[in-house]
Amino acid sequence: MTEQWRRVCRVDEVDAGQPVGKIVGNADEGDLRICVVRRPGGEFVAMLDRCPHRDIPLSRGLVKDGVLTCPGHFWRFDLATGERSDLPEVRATLYPTRVTDGWVEVSLPPAAPRRSMREWLLAQARANDGRLRRPG
Ligand code: FES
Numbered sequence: 001m002t003e004q005w006r007r008v009c010r011v012d013e014v015d016a017g018q019p020v021g022k023i024v025g026n027a028d029e030g031d032l033r034i035c036v037v038r039r040p041g042g043e044f045v046a047m048l049d050r051c052p053h054r055d056i057p058l059s060r061g062l063v064k065d066g067v068l069t070c071p072g073h074f075w076r077f078d079l080a081t082g083e084r085s086d087l088p089e090v091r092a093t094l095y096p097t098r099v100t101d102g103w104v105e106v107s108l109p110p111a112a113p114r115r116s117m118r119e120w121l122l123a124q125a126r127a128n129d130g131r132l133r134r135p136g
Contacts, residue, residue, distance in 0.1 A: 007103045014038045021049045021059025035059040045079045046106040048093035
Protein backbone atom coordinates (compact mmCIF):
# COMPACT_ATOMS: atom_id res chain seq x y z
CA MET A 1 0.00 0.00 0.00
CA THR A 2 1.12 3.54 -0.63
CA GLU A 3 0.52 6.78 1.17
CA GLN A 4 -2.66 8.65 0.34
CA TRP A 5 -3.10 12.38 -0.09
CA ARG A 6 -6.39 13.54 1.39
CA ARG A 7 -8.04 16.92 1.25
CA VAL A 8 -8.57 18.18 4.77
CA CYS A 9 -9.70 21.80 4.58
CA ARG A 10 -9.66 24.92 2.44
CA VAL A 11 -6.57 27.09 2.78
CA ASP A 12 -8.68 30.10 3.77
CA GLU A 13 -10.26 28.19 6.67
CA VAL A 14 -6.99 28.23 8.63
CA ASP A 15 -6.20 31.40 10.56
CA ALA A 16 -2.66 31.94 11.80
CA GLY A 17 -3.45 31.51 15.50
CA GLN A 18 -6.30 29.01 15.46
CA PRO A 19 -5.96 25.31 14.52
CA VAL A 20 -8.65 23.63 12.44
CA GLY A 21 -9.88 20.14 13.34
CA LYS A 22 -11.35 17.84 10.68
CA ILE A 23 -12.20 14.18 10.32
CA VAL A 24 -10.88 12.35 7.26
CA GLY A 25 -11.12 8.74 6.21
CA ASN A 26 -13.87 6.35 5.35
CA ALA A 27 -15.61 3.29 6.68
CA ASP A 28 -12.99 0.89 5.27
CA GLU A 29 -9.97 2.57 6.84
CA GLY A 30 -11.49 4.19 9.88
CA ASP A 31 -11.68 7.88 10.52
CA LEU A 32 -8.73 9.98 11.55
CA ARG A 33 -8.97 13.31 13.35
CA ILE A 34 -6.57 15.76 11.76
CA CYS A 35 -5.52 19.16 13.08
CA VAL A 36 -4.23 21.72 10.57
CA VAL A 37 -2.20 24.74 11.65
CA ARG A 38 -0.67 27.61 9.70
CA ARG A 39 2.89 28.32 10.81
CA PRO A 40 4.25 31.90 11.04
CA GLY A 41 5.96 31.48 7.64
CA GLY A 42 2.61 30.59 6.06
CA GLU A 43 3.22 26.88 5.53
CA PHE A 44 0.74 24.36 6.85
CA VAL A 45 1.34 21.69 9.47
CA ALA A 46 -0.97 18.71 9.90
CA MET A 47 -1.01 16.46 12.91
CA LEU A 48 -3.09 13.78 14.51
CA ASP A 49 -5.77 15.70 16.37
CA ARG A 50 -5.07 13.90 19.62
CA CYS A 51 -2.68 14.99 22.33
CA PRO A 52 -0.08 12.30 23.13
CA HIS A 53 -0.92 12.83 26.79
CA ARG A 54 -4.69 12.27 26.80
CA ASP A 55 -7.43 12.08 24.19
CA ILE A 56 -7.83 15.84 23.93
CA PRO A 57 -8.12 17.44 20.46
CA LEU A 58 -5.07 19.59 19.76
CA SER A 59 -7.30 21.61 17.42
CA ARG A 60 -8.80 23.24 20.52
CA GLY A 61 -5.39 24.59 21.49
CA LEU A 62 -3.72 27.88 20.74
CA VAL A 63 -0.89 28.64 18.34
CA LYS A 64 1.67 31.31 19.05
CA ASP A 65 5.26 31.80 17.87
CA GLY A 66 5.38 28.41 16.13
CA VAL A 67 4.18 26.50 19.18
CA LEU A 68 0.82 24.81 19.75
CA THR A 69 -0.37 24.67 23.36
CA CYS A 70 -2.70 21.81 24.25
CA PRO A 71 -5.83 22.93 26.12
CA GLY A 72 -5.69 19.85 28.37
CA HIS A 73 -2.63 20.36 30.55
CA PHE A 74 -0.83 23.01 28.51
CA TRP A 75 1.90 20.85 27.03
CA ARG A 76 3.54 22.83 24.26
CA PHE A 77 4.47 21.31 20.88
CA ASP A 78 6.94 22.76 18.38
CA LEU A 79 5.13 22.96 15.03
CA ALA A 80 8.34 22.30 13.07
CA THR A 81 9.07 18.95 14.72
CA GLY A 82 6.01 18.01 16.79
CA GLU A 83 8.28 17.71 19.85
CA ARG A 84 7.08 18.75 23.27
CA SER A 85 9.06 21.87 24.07
CA ASP A 86 10.32 20.71 27.47
CA LEU A 87 10.43 16.95 26.81
CA PRO A 88 11.45 16.29 23.17
CA GLU A 89 11.01 12.51 23.34
CA VAL A 90 7.26 13.13 23.56
CA ARG A 91 5.85 14.38 20.30
CA ALA A 92 2.68 15.00 18.41
CA THR A 93 2.22 12.92 15.25
CA LEU A 94 2.88 15.10 12.19
CA TYR A 95 1.88 14.36 8.60
CA PRO A 96 3.31 15.84 5.38
CA THR A 97 1.15 18.50 3.75
CA ARG A 98 0.79 20.17 0.37
CA VAL A 99 -1.57 22.75 -1.10
CA THR A 100 -3.52 21.82 -4.21
CA ASP A 101 -6.21 23.97 -5.82
CA GLY A 102 -6.75 25.95 -2.61
CA TRP A 103 -6.98 22.86 -0.42
CA VAL A 104 -4.64 21.68 2.30
CA GLU A 105 -3.91 18.04 1.58
CA VAL A 106 -2.34 15.62 4.04
CA SER A 107 -0.36 12.49 3.29
CA LEU A 108 -1.70 9.76 5.52
CA PRO A 109 0.07 6.48 6.18
CA PRO A 110 -1.48 3.40 4.62
CA ALA A 111 -4.18 1.79 6.70
CA ALA A 112 -3.16 -1.31 8.61
CA PRO A 113 -4.70 -4.44 7.15
CA ARG A 114 -7.77 -5.54 9.04
CA ARG A 115 -7.77 -8.89 10.74
CA SER A 116 -10.68 -10.88 11.99
CA MET A 117 -11.00 -11.54 15.72
CA ARG A 118 -10.17 -15.20 15.02
CA GLU A 119 -6.93 -14.23 13.26
CA TRP A 120 -6.03 -11.88 16.10
CA LEU A 121 -6.70 -14.53 18.77
CA LEU A 122 -4.64 -17.12 16.89
CA ALA A 123 -1.75 -14.65 16.55
CA GLN A 124 -1.94 -13.90 20.28
CA ALA A 125 -1.95 -17.63 21.09
CA ARG A 126 1.12 -18.17 18.87
CA ALA A 127 2.90 -15.24 20.51
CA ASN A 128 2.14 -16.66 23.97
CA ASP A 129 3.00 -20.26 23.10
CA GLY A 130 5.36 -21.60 25.71
CA ARG A 131 4.98 -18.64 28.03
CA LEU A 132 1.57 -19.42 29.46
CA ARG A 133 1.64 -22.68 31.36
CA ARG A 134 -0.60 -24.13 34.00
CA PRO A 135 1.01 -24.13 37.39
CA GLY A 136 2.48 -27.56 38.02
S1 FES B 1 -4.17 16.37 27.35
FE1 FES B 1 -2.69 17.56 26.31
S2 FES B 1 -1.32 18.09 27.85
FE2 FES B 1 -2.67 16.77 28.88
